[in-house]
Amino acid sequence: MHDWREYDQNPVSHSAAHHLVAIAELLVEFGYARVSDVARNLGITRGSVSVTLKGLKARGLVTEDERRFLGLSEEGERIARGVMAKKQVLMGLLMDLLGVPEELADQDTCKIEHLVSDETAERASRALLFLRSGAKEAVAFVDALQKFGRQGAPESFPSKEVEALAREIARETEDSEEGK
Amino acid sequence: MHDWREYDQNPVSHSAAHHLVAIAELLVEFGYARVSDVARNLGITRGSVSVTLKGLKARGLVTEDERRFLGLSEEGERIARGVMAKKQVLMGLLMDLLGVPEELADQDTCKIEHLVSDETAERASRALLFLRSGAKEAVAFVDALQKFGRQGAPESFPSKEVEALAREIARETEDSEEGK
DNA sequence: TCAAGTTGTTTGGCATGCCAAACAACTCTA
């Protein structure tokens, strides 16, 4: 089994990801981004942003010109674009496939956007593209899933049924591990 | 827009969730759980576990008998079961629906298992149950998706195509926000 | 029985990431 603490072994932390995305968004929306703008965007103090950006500048992800306008390096922009794309793809999947309300989908994806691996995100993108392609299998599936989902009352999670499902999956993956 | 820092406003932290799950797993597997067992299970020191469990005991999630054997309160067990169920459901979806390899699915789900809301997890469970029900729409969908996914080379994330998709979704959700 | 090993706790340290408050440097405006 792998080390469960990988949650903080990501290329960028949750905090850093949000700083990069904030800069990217501000650049698109206003054409510039300063420490104060980032702080306002993230709802934290200028001091905190100042300290965090010092690290991101040192890592070559964030740039600053002589007038203290912030920018993103090639790498920094790549990371920001990746996080933003993951966020949108996950939003799309949660809403279009699972029928999660937008508000909740926003909360959930915000927490996990920067944690999903590129490969999983790529696969999720493919699924979402297919889902939105209008292919008859996709339409039929969403339709049938919607009807299927209406069964059973919304008890507290996890329901007995879900726990049985979880046990089943656990058993299957344990089986596959034995064979190593 | 909601506060992006909700990532740490969860009922239990990533760390706490893993401690609870470890106890639950040890109880099932060996019938008992002590501080040392939890430490070994999580790959951290006894000292760290001791400190963390002090907090969980104070919060009434973890119990301890006179022989220093650990247990879970009703609430603690509910949380542990919820996290474990979410983990398995996400594993199932990533592997069965998206075709993510088990090893990677394990890493990804480990990072997000405790962050997904109950409602989203419930909906995900429904989707997975349907997917595994053998319904013809489910089978046809997975089949068609697999073929669809084979298109395009695995470039670096996010591909141009995915970025276009992301922009589209962003535009749609922004539209729906205007109307509020 | 007594030395050796195991167990749980405490302590001080480190890293991340936030805050408030004090500061210096700038830009307006009256």
Place this chain on the structure above:
DNA sequence: TAGAGTTGTTTGGCATGCCAAACAACTTGA
């Protein structure tokens, strides 16, 4: 041009969550 406001930085503080090391309390084996 002086006062007021804005900006970015620094400082000390707090919370989480990990470590190593030292410790006391136990079990266990020769």
